[in-house]
Amino acid sequence: MSVPAPALAFDRVSMAFPGVKALDDVSFDVRAGSIHALMGENGAGKSTLLKILSGAYTPSGGSLALDGRPRTSGDTSDALAAGIAVIYQELHLVPEMSVAENLFLGHLPQKFGLVNRRALAAAARQQLELIGEELDPWTKLGTLSLGQRQMVEIAKALTRGARIIAFDEPTSSLSDREVRRLFTIIRELRSRGCAVLYVSHRMEEIFELCDRITILRDGRHVDTADLATLTRDAVVQRMVGRKLADIYHYTPRPPAGPGLVVEGLCGPGLAEPCTFSAAAGEIFGFFGLIGAGRSELLKLLFGGAEKTGGRVTFAGRALTLTSPRQAIEAGIVLCPEDRKKEGIIPVRSVLENTNLSARRRKARAGLFIHEAWEQTNARERTAQLRVKTPSVHQLIRNLSGGNQQKVILGRWLSEKVNVLLLDEPTRGIDVGAKSEIYTIMQDLARSGVCVIVVSSELPEILGVSDRIAVMRQGKIAAILDRAEATEEKLLKLALPLESGPRGAELPPALATP
Amino acid sequence: MSTTASAAASPAPRPAVADFFDKAGMLVVLAILFVGCSVFVENFLSWRNMQGLALAVSMTGMVACTMLFCLAAGDFDLSIGSVVACAGVLAAVVMNQTESITLGVAAGLGIGALVGVTNGYVVAKLRINALITTLATMQIVRGFGFIISDGKAVGIGLEDFFSLGSSALFSVPTPVWITAGCFALFGFILNRTVFGRDTLAVGGNAEAAHLAGIAVDRVKIVIFTAQGVMAAFAGIVLASRITSGQPNTSQGFELEVISACVLGGVSLTGGVGSMAFVIAGVLIMGIVQNAMNLMNVATFYQYVARGLILLAAVLFDRWKRRKQ
Structure with a gap:
């Protein structure tokens, strides 16, 4: 046969984690002597795919083939020996x-x-x-x-x-000069016959460097094509896709009164003082790329980091926020971005994870566990949020990501909540549970809670928010109303300014990936 | 709830035997061991031997109570053996000089509290690994014990003090009653108080606990302090039993206590532990040692056996976690 086998072929690769399908039946080829872009939104499955390539994960379905020969074992040292290198951020x-x-x-x-x-x-x-x-x-x-x-x-x-080299967002920490040199090296690799897989969010780079492109969305393969045949808009459209609008359950609500007012807030990870306000009963979104300072801002509001200036008031009362405990007592609560690391206590039960914070206030004499309340509260929260678990005594780590997130929401609904901070609330959660979490958000807002949500997923932030602040490089670039916000506008505002030396203008806190 | 809906949330059903073993594992081992020793080891089941056995495990038992908290919070304490020795020596010295039992006991407990607070502060606030921290204090405190006793045993002149270790109530030695009391008290604290539940949360995931408003540092400092005081108390009871403060005593005691806890299913990575199983672990260690004594196994071999038990316990912990 005249056509050589592709250097790397993904054949119906699937990857399932408890409760989530990170990759679903993905097939595409990467040719020797070409630079192949891999694009998709956060959570589309790019990193999972790279981890399968490097042998860190064994796919739960499908297989990889190198030069037409299927790779049998999935082990990182085998992958290295087979000539696969994955260069992570x-x-x-x-x-x-x-x-x-x-x-x-x-x-x-x-x-x-x-x-x-x-x-x-x-x-x-x-x-x-x-x-x-x-x-x-x-x-x-x-x-x-x-x-x-x-x-x-x-x-x-x-x-x-x-012979097969994958780059995961390699330019995020490089200066312009270094980026040029990296591109020269990558082209050199191509001319030597290597197959290069290139993951990046930067549209410019992709169109400058790459020959072909594969686009993933929600763990599924959307398209593989020669880049010459696609326009930027076409790529964005395939990345974003058309999603059902009604999973967000958005209904307009009148503001329920004065809420959170943040004036000139400064602190680690913020390049400029941040000022914004969110009314009670409002859902206020923060969009931006990873590292734009959104999580850092939430952390400051939650007392997880020391602010260096500015003031925060709720309903006119000034708040001192120097520890999570103080924030919780002021009714400000956070569902953190990294559920496993910062949210759940994996080896404890749903009941204990639900009552983790509120049991302090419910305890008899402030010391002794109020057994009856613990049982009732865990049952009520579990039922209210429709947590799927065989019993409240199940260990939380046995639950799917969506149900774990609901338990953490339940933890905060056991408290008096004024401001609910949500950092990437639906990351790694399947569509069904996502939709339920959106409903909960809308219900909470309607009951007068001020909901602040951070997300890197455009459709999500557009779907749930009343207003959206876009963060870029450690500062708030703009605040848009729901009516005027579009994906294009948000993306344009969120992307780093391409003029000038890229590395130099990043604040130090963001230069580290 | 339909079965399809809950399929994703519930783990695969496990065989009933494995589940039972998981829930009652070490209690079963304890029962088998006890029955086996009763049948095969001469004099094991005698009242006299039972008294001796209970007395022998009483010290490990006391300190295991607080070690359970330490391990459950994801930390370690290697300094307890040295604290036992140092507190005994200090109590003896102070008693001899002041003729006051109260002052002697207070001094012993005081040194334990001081070591504990130091451990806790360094681990929680200065964020030094507990293993390193307590390895250091272990040597410092051991050295301090030698210094104040000039390296020699300190005989105690106050005979009233000996009743703490050698008296008995209903023909059960007082230290055994104290240990039983500790089991009950700390079991209650672990299961029924906010502090106990917070301890497990801190060990299970300190970052998440902090973000849920738990004062992680305070929990750790309190635990280390309690551990120091408890070890000192055990040292005072020991001094009363042997009528002197011995600067050499209890070397390797910390490992005995940790082995007993791990044997009792306390996870070395924190977040998991129960008092009932720790009691089982303490008794297993005690019975094995007691049986070896009765069978005239030489001390040197007993060390080997103790090491093997510790290894078995850690492997058991790993195996249990891998299975999940």
Whole structure:
């Protein structure tokens, strides 16, 4: 046959996590000697796909083929041996070791069982030359800039003789000059016959660099095409797709009175003082790319970080917010972004996770557990939010992501809530549970709660919010009414300004991925 | 609820045997061990031996109560063996100098509280790993015990003090009553108070607990302090039993207590633990040692056996978690 097998083929790959299908029947080819873009919204399944490629995950369905041969085992060292390298945003390097040692970590040149330092230095120099970095191979990695480290990571992939190289948002921490050099290297890889998979949100880069594109949405494959045949609008449209409007259950509500007023709030992660207000009974959205300062802003409001200036009032009363406990007592509660790390106590039951905060106030004499209240409250919250669990004594880690999120909402509904802060409330949650959570949000707003929601999903933020603030590089770029907000406007406002040296204008807090 | 709707939320049903073993695991092991020893080990079931056994485990039992809290909160305390020795020595020295039992006991408990607060503060506020912190205080406190006793046993001259360790009520030694009281008290605190539930939450996920308004640092400091006081109290009881403060005593005691807790199903990663199982763990360790004594197993071999039990306990913990 004249057509060679593709360097990398995903064949009906699926990946299921408890309660969520992260990838559903995804098939596409990546050709040798081409740069293949992979695009999709947050949660579309890009990172899951990369993790399957690197062998970190074993797909629950389907398979991968390299040069037409199916890959049998899914193990990270096997993937490395098969010539696959995935370069993540967080670099996998050892800062305490030298550049040379990092480059050859795991396969250092040896002589009589000892590291052959001379051979190591020579080989390291050669690799560094290849990527155009002039570095002493014995420099400690920790002393390099982020951009340089990224280059070292790429050189490291090349030492393994990788033929399939995937980049996950590689330019997010690079300066313009470094981006140019990275592109040169990637093109060089292409001309050497490597297959490059390139994940990025930056439309400009994709159209400048890539030959083909695959678009994912909600874990499904939408399209694979030559980039020359697509316009930017066509790509955006495929990424966003047409979604059912009524999963958001939006109904207009009149503002229920004075709410949260934030004036000139400053703190870690914010480049400029933030000012906004959200009325009681309003759903106020924050849109922005990852690292734009949205989570940092919520953290400040919740007392999780020390503010350096500005004031926060609720219903006219000034609030001191120096700890989560104080925030909770003022009726400000947070459903954090990373449910597993910051939300749930995985080894405890639904009951305990529900009552985690409110039981303090319900305890007899402030010390002894009020057993009857604990049981009743857990049952009521579970029923109210329709948490699917065999019993309230089930360990929360056995629940799906959506149900875990509902338990955390239940934790706060056990308290008197004035302001509900939601950070990416539906990340990793399937559509059914998403819709239920949107309903809960609308109901809470109608009952007079001021709901502040942060999301990187455009349809979600447009679907639920009364007003939307767009954050960009640590500041509020604009606040739009529901009626005037469109996906295009929000995206345009959220994207970093392309003029000028990109790396230089990022505040330090955002330069670290 | 329809079965299809709940399928995603409920875990796959497990065999009833595994489930039973999970719930009652160590209690079953304890029962089998007890019956086995009763049948096969001569004199095991005698009243005299039972008294001796209870007395032998009473110290481990007391300190295991607070160690349970420490482990449940996701921390460790290696300093308790040294605190036992140092508190005993200090109590002896103070009693001899002041002729006052009260002052001696207070001094012993005071040093325990001081070590505990220090451990807690360094771990919670300065965010130093508990293993490192208590490894350091373990050596400091051991050294302090040697310094105040000049490296020698300190005999106690106040005979009234010995009744704490050697008296009995209904022919059950007083230390055993105290330990039983501790089991009841700390079991109650763990299950029925906000503090107990907060402890498990902190161990299960400290960040989530903090964001739910729990004062994580305070919980940790209180636990370490209680641990220090409890170890000191055990040291005072020991000093009363052996009528002197011994700076050399209880080396490796911390590992005995931790083994007993782990054997009792307390997760080393925190968040999981129950008093009933810890009691079972303490008794298993005690019975094994007692049986070995009765069978005249040499002390050196007993060390080997104790190590193997600890290893078995940790592997058991891992196996249980892997299964889930």
